[in-house]
Amino acid sequence: MVTPVRVVIALCLFVPFVAMLWVGSYAKTDPAFIGIPFFYWYQMAWVLISTALTMIAYQLWRRDQRGRSSRKGGVAE
Template sequence: MAAPPEPRRPATGSSRWHWLLIVPVVVPLLVFLYNSKDPYLFGFPRFYWLQLAFILLGVATTTLVYQLTRKRG
């Protein structure tokens, strides 16, 4: 019972494309990118609209990685 199970099939699904996910983790933490009021967009200061825009960056990246790693698990 205490013996570790034998390896069965080679690892799938761990892919170097996952490293891309670092981008949407790091970019929202770079305060200097967005800590300003100008330019305004639809009445929103940059601080607010740009951080909301990072949501799109996150979605784009995770979607890309999902598609790239899909067949491999």
């Protein structure tokens, strides 16, 4: 079943893949950040962003599963 929460979860997990696979958007050296070329710091920033988005997706999934199990009256699978 597709719900708005599950769409948000999918977007949280999908966005980092798109950001990293679209190499043309970050295959450059400028702007540099504290002497680090853009290519490197952009990827490292996405490591942190991906971690945050995955944590958000996980928390939303847990909340969705708890809601589903309470509506069913059973234990979440």
